[in-house]
Amino acid sequence: MNVSRLRPRLPSPLVPVEDERFGRHGVRLLLKRDDLIHPDLPGNKWRKLALNLEAAAGRPVLTFGGAYSHHLSATAAAGRLLGFPTIGVVRGDELAGRPLNPSLARCAADGMRLVFVDRATYRAKDEPEVLARLLREAPPEAYVVPEGGSNALAVRGCVELGRELMGAADVVAVACGTGGTLAGLAAGLGPGQRALGVPVLKGGFLGAAVTALQAAALGGRAGDWSLDERFHGGGYARVSPALDAFAQDFEERHGLAVERLYVAKMLHGLLTLTEEGAFPPGTRLAAVITGSGDGSNVRTVTAEGDRRGARSGGQSAASSR
CATH class of the missing domain: 3.40.50.1100 (Rossmann fold)
Incomplete structure (x- = not known):
């Protein structure tokens, strides 16, 4: 099957954004717009x-x-x-x-x-x-x-993401569900670059999953990668009012519809890490935008744990990307 007849937009655009919250720490934020690859198969x-x-x-x-x-x-x-x-x-x-x-x-x-x-x-x-x-x-x-x-073929497909970013950023961050994107991204980056995964599920299982995927696809661990497990917000499909407010603010600042279950958590994590001084001044920080913010799967979870639809009705989300 020739999937190229769907005419994906590759390489996806890498767009610098001016955001003083990053800039005042000397960090340059770039958005890798994988959400623009294809309208029906984004990111x-x-x-x-x-x-x-x-x-x-x-x-x-x-x-x-x-x-x-x-x-x-x-x-x-x-x-x-x-x-x-x-x-x-x-x-x-x-x-x-x-x-x-x-x-x-x-x-x-x-x-x-x-x-x-x-x-x-x-x-x-x-x-x-x-x-x-x-x-x-x-x-x-x-x-x-x-x-x-996420399997060996998926990892090999995501290696190209790293290659597209070779030399263009010092740190490349991606939200993680099952780990396949991070496994391939890290393998495709060049020397001196590192990949940062932001899991959106809790449980601490993802490091072993990424390692196993790289072994299956590439024969062993590849690239410089790490995980920060702090930004899942309570687990998959849990979007607090504070996170939703952060995403709305980011949308207003940059004209980008922010997908809540993955992208918002990753962007919020990057801002927190920047404010903590995790990235030295001069760092080029690329955030991979892996999905579009169409609002069809947004759920808001209050501090008490009840769920309500933030932008649409229906059942709560229940699985990983």
């Missing part, structure tokens, strides 16, 4: 899916995600655009009897068949017997893409 979705779709060669694709998964949306869109069937295994069988939220409705409109499974089954989806059972929901020749799209 790391394109980079992680492209080689996987070529390997699928037009066969049906079965993949996994939660109720607001960017990955499911991108896979469904790719199926519509390139003409192959898609099956999405969705975490949470309680969702099956409810109206589809905007994200899942978009998947269904793009032709994805949604299969809702209970949370215990979803957690065990990588076990051979469980995966075999799930594959009964798909044609026998189906190609399996893991949750978040």
